Amino acid sequence: MSASDADPLIQMQNVDKFFGDFQALKNINLEVHRGERIVVCGPSGSGKSTMIRCINRLEEHSAGRIIIDGNELTDKVKDIDAVRREVGMVFQSFNLFPHMTIAKNLMIAQQLVRKTPKGQAREIAMHYLERVKIPEQADKYPIQLSGGQQQRVAIARALCMQPEIMLFDEPTSALDPEMISEVLDVMIDLANDGMTMIVVTHEMGFARSVADRVIFMDAGEIVEEAKPEEFFDNPVHERTKLFLSQILAH
Amino acid sequence: MEALTGWWDDYAWGSLVVAKVFLTSIGLMVLFGLIGAGAKLSNIRIAQKLAGAYTVIFRGTPEILVILLLYFGSAIALTSITQMFDPEVKFVDVPPFWAGTFAIAIIVGSYATETFRGAFLGVSPGSIEAARALGMSPLQTFIYIRIPEMWRIALPPFGNHMLSLIKDTALISIIGLNETLFVAKQAIATTNKPFTMYIFVGLIYLAFSSAITLSVMGLEKFGKRTTEGAR
Numbered sequence: 025m026s027a028s029d030a031d032p033l034i035q036m037q038n039v040d041k042f043f044g045d046f047q048a049l050k051n052i053n054l055e056v057h058r059g060e061r062i063v064v065c066g067p068s069g070s071g072k073s074t075m076i077r078c079i080n081r082l083e084e085h086s087a088g089r090i091i092i093d094g095n096e097l098t099d100k101v102k103d104i105d106a107v108r109r110e111v112g113m114v115f116q117s118f119n120l121f122p123h124m125t126i127a128k129n130l131m132i133a134q135q136l137v138r139k140t141p142k143g144q145a146r147e148i149a150m151h152y153l154e155r156v157k158i159p160e161q162a163d164k165y166p167i168q169l170s171g172g173q174q175q176r177v178a179i180a181r182a183l184c185m186q187p188e189i190m191l192f193d194e195p196t197s198a199l200d201p202e203m204i205s206e207v208l209d210v211m212i213d214l215a216n217d218g219m220t221m222i223v224v225t226h227e228m229g230f231a232r233s234v235a236d237r238v239i240f241m242d243a244g245e246i247v248e249e250a251k252p253e254e255f256f257d258n259p260v261h262e263r264t265k266l267f268l269s270q271i272l273a274h
Numbered sequence: 275m276e277a278l279t280g281w282w283d284d285y286a287w288g289s290l291v292v293a294k295v296f297l298t299s300i301g302l303m304v305l306f307g308l309i310g311a312g313a314k315l316s317n318i319r320i321a322q323k324l325a326g327a328y329t330v331i332f333r334g335t336p337e338i339l340v341i342l343l344l345y346f347g348s349a350i351a352l353t354s355i356t357q358m359f360d361p362e363v364k365f366v367d368v369p370p371f372w373a374g375t376f377a378i379a380i381i382v383g384s385y386a387t388e389t390f391r392g393a394f395l396g397v398s399p400g401s402i403e404a405a406r407a408l409g410m411s412p413l414q415t416f417i418y419i420r421i422p423e424m425w426r427i428a429l430p431p432f433g434n435h436m437l438s439l440i441k442d443t444a445l446i447s448i449i450g451l452n453e454t455l456f457v458a459k460q461a462i463a464t465t466n467k468p469f470t471m472y473i474f475v476g477l478i479y480l481a482f483s484s485a486i487t488l489s490v491m492g493l494e495k496f497g498k499r500t501t502e503g504a505r
């Protein structure tokens with residue numbers, strides 16, 4: 025079953041997610057095509073992380089269907105590993121492996137998952153470290169790097185797996201203000217290269233300049249979905265207006 | 275000091291026995307600790323209960339009692355089993371080395387159970403998620419991500435467990451293992467110099483424990499180079 029380029033890369037159909045009795049996602053419908061850049065925003069606890077974590081099955085959805093590049097996410101382990109190889113993820117808290125050098129952080133999954141030989145894995149690692157502009161840090165350990173540098177390493181680590189899709193969960197929220205732009209620059213660069221991206225962020229400047237669509241979530245639902253100009257200049261829903269007024273007041 | 279003349283080789287052999295017991299019991303202690311921690315972390319109710327009982331019993335009874343019970347208990351059990359096949363047999367002797375080594379490994383293993391469990395839970399969940407998100411299998415994640423983080427967490431208490439083991443080897447003299455304290459008792463019987471002999475045994479144990487402490491410090495330093503920026 026292989027999907028043609030016209031089919032959506034990501035399809036979420038009527039997806040629900042429960043944590044016990046609590047419903048974190050309510051009837052989520054979302055289609056993302058190849059090369060599209062989606063920004064997801066919404067108040068804390070609205071289900072943004074849960075939604076993107078369902079896409080690479082760090083969370084299992086409770087109902088509905090999720091289809092990634094023609095592969096439906098089911099209980100079958102083989103499918104999950106296949107999907108995870110195609111989907112890169114960047115976390116708010118970087119989540120680098122503390123006991124490995126930067127280079128090793130970038131090589132380990134290539135070697136274990138892609139079975140890339142060591143020398144080649146290192147070359148690929150250095151290529152992406154250059155891309156995020158910190159090749160000179162290759163032999164240091166994560167703790168020795170600034171937050172912005174660590175997050176750029178985390179992006180490079182995901183890129184080393186040559187994913188079709190990149191998911192970002194508030195990649196700049198844990199950063200000191202002066203480091204935010206160095207990470208956003210890398211992401212803009214990636215967007216310009218045509219990467220399919222879903223970015224949970226409250227960086228509205230980034231959303232305006234990069235996003236094809238902005239999605240607003242509240243209480244587990246997608247409340248509004250629009251092109252950035254419409255979203256920021258003419259939001260339809262009251263909840264969106266309220267959220268934007270709070271966010272832009274900062 | 276001249277009281278020691280003629281006893282050097284006995285002490286050397288005794289020290290060798292201490293070293294053998296220590297090394298064997300480390301292996302067993304790690305095994306018991308891992309099984310105990312695995313059982314506690316599993317979601318099998320009966321395994322959790324058994325592991326709970328294990329830690330309560332062996333952390334809550336005097337070590338010397340465990341050694342005696344294991345030694346005589348296993349001898350009695352072995353004797354009755356053997357008698358089923360050959361009624362002529364009066365008593366089967368269990369080697370004190372094995373009875374003692376097992377006993378101290380089981381005791382210290384009950385402490386190690388908690389150490390390993392804590393280390394497992396202490397690994398940052400973010401690393402584990404990142405590995406899973408990169409497509410690493412649960413086994414790969416365990417081997418390459420969890421274990422390297424775990425041993426750094428477990429090392430300081432593990433060092434203490436090793437010190438417990440080395441000191442507990444002295445207790446095994448009670449069931450007739452010819453380690454250094456056993457040698458000292460014999461030496462005292464002929465030389466009548468208890469203070470000298472016991473001091474000497476103390477020095478031997480200090481040498482062992484210092485070697486352990488230094489090794490652990492070295493390993494900690496190696497582990498910390500990744501977390502403190504010192505290279």
Ligand SMILES: Nc1ncnc2c1ncn2[C@@H]1O[C@H](COP(=O)(O)OP(=O)(O)O)[C@@H](O)[C@H]1O
Nearest residue numbers: 043046048066067068069070071072073074075
């Ligand atoms: N593992 C979990 N167990 C129980 N509740 C959870 C879990 N993860 C998230 N939640 C709940 O689901 C809701 C949505 O969480 P999340 O997706 O993290 O929100 P957001 O990323 O938008 O801040 C929150 O109310 C949160 O408390």
Ligand SMILES: [Mg+2]
Nearest residue numbers: 072073074194
């Ligand atoms: Mg979140």
